[in-house]
Amino acid sequence: MVDRAKENAEEPADFEAAIAECGFGLFNLFILCSAIPCLTAMVFSASALSYVMPSAECDLDLSIVDKGLLHAVTYAGMIISAIPWGFVADTVGRRPVLISGGWLDGFFVLCASFSQNTAQLMVFKFFDGFIICGPFAVVVSYLAEFHGKKHRPYIMLFVGLCVSVGSMILPLLAYFLMPVDIYFKVGTLQFRTWQVFLAISSLPSFLCGLLHIFLPESPKFLMSQGNYKKAMKSLQSIYHLNKRKSRDSYPVKRLSDPTPDRSDDIDGKSSTIKERFGRAKKKFNEGLWQLRPMFSKPYLTISLLVYCLHFCQIMCVNSVRLWLPQIFATMDAMESLGANDTSMCAVLDHNAMAMSMNEEEKKVECALHHNPSSYVDNIIVSGIGLVGFLLIFPLMRIRVVNNHILKVFLFICIFLLGGLYFVKTALVTMIVSAIYLTLMGICATTVIGMSVVIFPTLMRTMVLLLIMTFGRLGSVSGNLLLPIFMQLGCLAPFIWLCVLMSIAFLFSLFLKVDDQQALS
Numbered sequence: 001m002v003d004r005a006k007e008n009a010e011e012p013a014d015f016e017a018a019i020a021e022c023g024f025g026l027f028n029l030f031i032l033c034s035a036i037p038c039l040t041a042m043v044f045s046a047s048a049l050s051y052v053m054p055s056a057e058c059d060l061d062l063s064i065v066d067k068g069l070l071h072a073v074t075y076a077g078m079i080i081s082a083i084p085w086g087f088v089a090d091t092v093g094r095r096p097v098l099i100s101g102g103w104l105d106g107f108f109v110l111c112a113s114f115s116q117n118t119a120q121l122m123v124f125k126f127f128d129g130f131i132i133c134g135p136f137a138v139v140v141s142y143l144a145e146f147h148g149k150k151h152r153p154y155i156m157l158f159v160g161l162c163v164s165v166g167s168m169i170l171p172l173l174a175y176f177l178m179p180v181d182i183y184f185k186v187g188t189l190q191f192r193t194w195q196v197f198l199a200i201s202s203l204p205s206f207l208c209g210l211l212h213i214f215l216p217e218s219p220k221f222l223m224s225q226g227n228y229k230k231a232m233k234s235l236q237s238i239y240h241l242n243k244r245k246s247r248d249s250y251p252v253k254r255l256s257d258p259t260p261d262r263s264d265d266i267d268g269k270s271s272t273i274k275e276r277f278g279r280a281k282k283k284f285n286e287g288l289w290q291l292r293p294m295f296s297k298p299y300l301t302i303s304l305l306v307y308c309l310h311f312c313q314i315m316c317v318n319s320v321r322l323w324l325p326q327i328f329a330t331m332d333a334m335e336s337l338g339a340n341d342t343s344m345c346a347v348l349d350h351n352a353m354a355m356s357m358n359e360e361e362k363k364v365e366c367a368l369h370h371n372p373s374s375y376v377d378n379i380i381v382s383g384i385g386l387v388g389f390l391l392i393f394p395l396m397r398i399r400v401v402n403n404h405i406l407k408v409f410l411f412i413c414i415f416l417l418g419g420l421y422f423v424k425t426a427l428v429t430m431i432v433s434a435i436y437l438t439l440m441g442i443c444a445t446t447v448i449g450m451s452v453v454i455f456p457t458l459m460r461t462m463v464l465l466l467i468m469t470f471g472r473l474g475s476v477s478g479n480l481l482l483p484i485f486m487q488l489g490c491l492a493p494f495i496w497l498c499v500l501m502s503i504a505f506l507f508s509l510f511l512k513v514d515d516q517q518a519l520s
Helices: 002-010 015-022 026-060 064-091 094-113 118-144 153-177 193-200 203-214 219-224 228-243 263-267 273-290 299-321 324-336 344-354 359-369 373-395 399-419 426-454 457-488 491-509
Strands: 183-186 189-192
Touching (some): 026 324, 064 118, 153 373
Antiparallel strands (some): 183 189
């Protein structure tokens, strides 16, 4: 019996068996806590300017086109850096990307807070988007690669919850900070409340870089690189923290993976940076060759449907979400000035008139934008989104719900979006917007979940990367085109967005997916 136990211990274990032996404990809690700042930083990067804009427009004299460009540049940076970051993460590792990406993003967000004009703010927000794309994409893989089959399904739920909580923290921070009148000078530089707000929003990025210093590299990544010695040390550290036992008592003694063991080469002088990049380049080329099915039936048609659907829906949702704080601030200012009509058309007309106000009138308008009540609606919208996420996602386990939720919600959202044109009060605008953004957020997550089932393993990562890239292209396009439609008249942006929503709904009708099918 002793010989058999010893024999079993010496048998090589694959990653799933090895990580299962580590259990779930203190280490997993620490890695989940370390991921929260990274996921929050992504939300802050994408949305912080939405809360800054009502104040910054006064100090920087922003036109409606400038506002659209400022919203778009962050997503433009994400689009450009998506594939390079993926290559770096698969070459150098997950941990270096999370550490260096966190520190670099914090630096550029801090630089954005020092901006004295529109051009500087655009440049630094572009680099903010360029950098944060890496840590955000990598942290999901990093989390998955430290958890076994038992706990991995909950990772996407955790990511979704963190994003929802981050979306709620931002308006709460704005509620307490933005109404405070801050102004000081350091040399020739002037600093106001919105710049302090941006500086504080850099903290999650810095915290992401700091916390991941204390974490090991992903054992799955190390095994895929053939570095079994380091992977074993990583797994032993997890086991030690979770089980409160010595590293030597870790029951797995040998690891197995399709990649040959290169531990000695990697530990020696022969493993140079050039050689590591050479191996990664070879794997990248092999990966591209394996993606040939993406460009043939049936996957070509399905992938194009998914890309176009996600492009349209993200263009619509971000055209509303990123402009909502500005809309609520304007509505609050109009109510304070005694306006009876706070419809969307009245808001657009008010913003158009604001450009021709004299200096005294602009000061009054800007002072009203600092009213704390203008942020309450944003907090409620984020809160409704979080509650909706918690209520709907448990129902996604029901087959009928999962298979039809996308088309049903997209159909409802057409009327919700069109209904915003007819809304006359700030309260109804807040309720309709909250329901719309909640349903659209669930639709976006559903598309990602469906794609995991539709596409085989060799195509899955690249397809998901392309889906997110098309979504970001939609965000950029939407924020560049929306100001143009706004200048054409009140009805024009609503017709345009409703047409896009209708196209997204039509695309969803052609996507027939059995969520219970096995992954290929």
